Amino acid sequence: MLDILANLRDGALYAVTWTNILGSLLGYAIGVICGAVPGLMGVTGMALLLPFTFTMSPLFAIAAMMGCYKGGCYAGSITATLFNIPGTPEAAATVLDAYPLAQRGEQKRALELALWASVIGGTISNCLLIFTAPPLARVAVRIGPAETAGLVLFSLTAVIGLMGTSRLAIWKGFLSVIMGLMLASAGLDPILSTRRYAFSLTELDSGIPFVVAVIAMLAFTEILEQVNRTRELAVRREGERRRSLPYSWGQRLADVRLCWKDLIRSSLLGSFLGALPGIGAAPAAFVCYGEARRAAGDKTLFGKGDPRGIAAPESGNNAVAASSLIPLVTLGIPGSVAAAVLGGAFMVQGMIPGPMLMHDHPQVIYGLFVLFVLTDILGAFLVALPFIALVRTLFVNMNYNLLFPLVIVFCGIGVYTEEYSLFSIHLLVVLGTLGFVLTKLGFSVSALVLAFILGPVLERETRTALLMSNGSFGIFLTSPIACTLLVLSVLLFVWAIRQKIKAERGEKASLLLDPEE
């Protein structure tokens, strides 16, 4: 404990400079804008920001990226509140109560509730990251290739298990993961260093570049999706001109008294779910919403503008942001797509995520932890609050016809500057088209991207484990951790299938009871 505090002090002295704070606030502002614009997300902002970080100092770059993610996590609730359009998937649960509250004229209350819940969730999660990551990293040093492979497999199963509402969605999730692993296998063989799927193109010798894949699949796919939706977005915004009631200090206090238990419970629950690789913020937000509803004495207001229905999912989804870094900084396994992009930023800066990260770069890592805490608090006061004041005018007047072409140019130069190769722009078109078609066919591009990122780790660790055991798969069963993770993966899969069957039966029953639905 004392060494953590000493490291934190050193990290703070090293990292807390005006430049780094400015970097994190700048990232937060970009994240708020990306999160608030339907069709863009915090992680899209991170992907677009990544190429800019090549020439920046590690602290400035990573603080800006994390700020972007945190800003995006909160800002998804802005359009969810004002226009009933979740700016990000994380805000899908927030819509349920934030929009009805805004419809009653209490937009300011809904937006501020979401903001302060985000700050509380983020801060609690930051503290957990600070105090749990160092001991976990010490344990992680002793984890071998079989255990790491088991953990990657578990995280991929977790992603699939929480996907969709039907059994078909689970199979599609599996297929998405296999496609991601296949894409990741292009390039050099990790053990033999011979070429695979390079099609005689020297540009593909080192595989599909991470930045190109992330920008193509996450940002570019979204832009293609929006080609035919800009008019629809404009029409929906036009109808949203309503009066706004003030939010008094008395009401603020009453809301704190009403929501404090949900805030703490959801922050802890979100932090726990975020630390499990693969779960992500959107499912965590729904779990927190469900828990708040379950724990509430009077449930009648849920879905009609209950403040607890905003506080719980918002604190939960923001708690995921920091805790999803726990597997990244301790094991080198990104817990979410955003953590994977952040992992890319670490690697760009010459820091390899994994158990040795905290040992090799303690000042930078603890400095970043301090900056994360500051970002949540300062970002809320200096960026999000002024943004809330402007947001209605800004979004009613936003011109998507001009915004999306600019984002395409950002995507293009983003991938170009990674290797200064125009081949990357052509690869962006190919992968973006693939992502678009897969999205339209109902596959999960997020699962595909996560598998693409985790694929090389899974292959390298599995093959290393097999080399260690002279080709015997028994190594996965003799290691207690690896064996437990494999069993958990199977159990998780069976549980997910059972849940979907139950949900389908419930749906059928409700249709029989109410055929008009």
Added chain:
Amino acid sequence: MLIRKDIVSLVLLALFAAVNGWVLIPSQVIAEGSDATYPRLLNGALVVLLVLYALEILRCRKAGGRTSGVWRLTFSELGRIAGLLTGIWIWGTALEACGFLLPTALFLLLTASLYGERSPWKLLVLAGASPLALYAVFTLLGSALPRGPLEQFFSLLPVR
């Protein structure tokens, strides 16, 4: 045009698995001297999952349950997307020959029109100002963007 998501996914992935197994793995993996075990394992997993997926579709249809539905794609939507993708491909190619500024300005002009922008003033401001602003930001950050005649002219100016 109505595209049945499940059937199209199944057919496309089955085709890919066949091409991968019979053409790509022998020519792009084994011929290059790489170990084919991992690619074959992935292809095998894809085939097994496709069989299970097909069985699930059949079960859903028999039970009258929920399938993934259809993707309604109109020819105008298809045209817009194809136009956009072609535009980006041409833009990417033109960057090499003409530098960043000129192709980007033209690309923005065309893309914003494709997205439905009709105001000539807004189009001109977008196409004129944003490539210059982006070029300035990247130059300040020390990241070199593709250079053409216009960029060379700017580099001759005394102000950097």
